[in-house]
Amino acid sequence: MEVILIQPRGIGKSRGDITPNNASMSMFAQDIKAVLDYLHIKNLYVVGHAFGNRLAPTFATLYPSYVDDLAVLAVGGDDEKNLKQKACLSNSFNLELDDRIREKALQCAFFAKGNDPSIWLAGWSRL
Numbered sequence: 001m002e003v004i005l006i007q008p009r010g011i012g013k014s015r016g017d018i019t020p021n022n023a024s025m026s027m028f029a030q031d032i033k034a035v036l037d038y039l040h041i042k043n044l045y046v047v048g049h050a051f052g053n054r055l056a057p058t059f060a061t062l063y064p065s066y067v068d069d070l071a072v073l074a075v076g077g078d079d080e081k082n083l084k085q086k087a088c089l090s091n092s093f094n095l096e097l098d099d100r101i102r103e104k105a106l107q108c109a110f111f112a113k114g115n116d117p118s119i120w121l122a123g124w125s126r127l
Contacts, residue, residue, distance in 0.1 A: 004044075006035050010093050012123020025058040032059050033066070041067060049073040050097040051110060067091075085109065092120075 008028050010018040016031075032055075036044070046067050047075035048056025053072040060067040081089065091097060097105075099121055106117035 004035075004041075006032055007123050010095055011120055014123070015095065018093060019093060020094050024094040025055055026062060028055050029059040029062050033063055037064060043068050045069045045071070047071045047073065049118070 007014050008031060009018040010023070018027075033078055036042070042065075044066060046056045046060060046069070048054070048071070050073075053075045056072055060070045085108065088105045091105035092102060092109045094102065094105075103117050103121060106120045110120070111117045
């Protein structure tokens with residue numbers, strides 16, 4: 001078995017056409033498909049953790065022929081975000097912002113207190 005960690009736009013040094021207004025789960029799912037097609041992978045087991053727990057089902061819904069099995073971990077509930085949370089989420093994807101501001105936004109949007117959001121900016125290669 002081979003594990004592939006696909007780094008979404010805006011994570012680590014990855015770039016691409018991403019703004020707070022165009023970032024969407026379907027866009028990230030299309031990116032995953034593009035990587036898989038590039039690697040000639042047509043069937044896989046998909047594991048979504050944290051942010052990926054929302055992305056993995058989106059990918060499986062849009063591209064079911066690729067997915068042999070799906071697992072989601074650290075699943076959050078369906079809750080309405082307040083204005084601060086919405087701003088943090090939007091700023092976390094804003095590549096025009098200074099990394100220090102994005103890191104604070106990431107902490108607010110995705111990380112529990114005591115966890116280091118810099119991993120998001122550094123990219124998955126640190127794992």
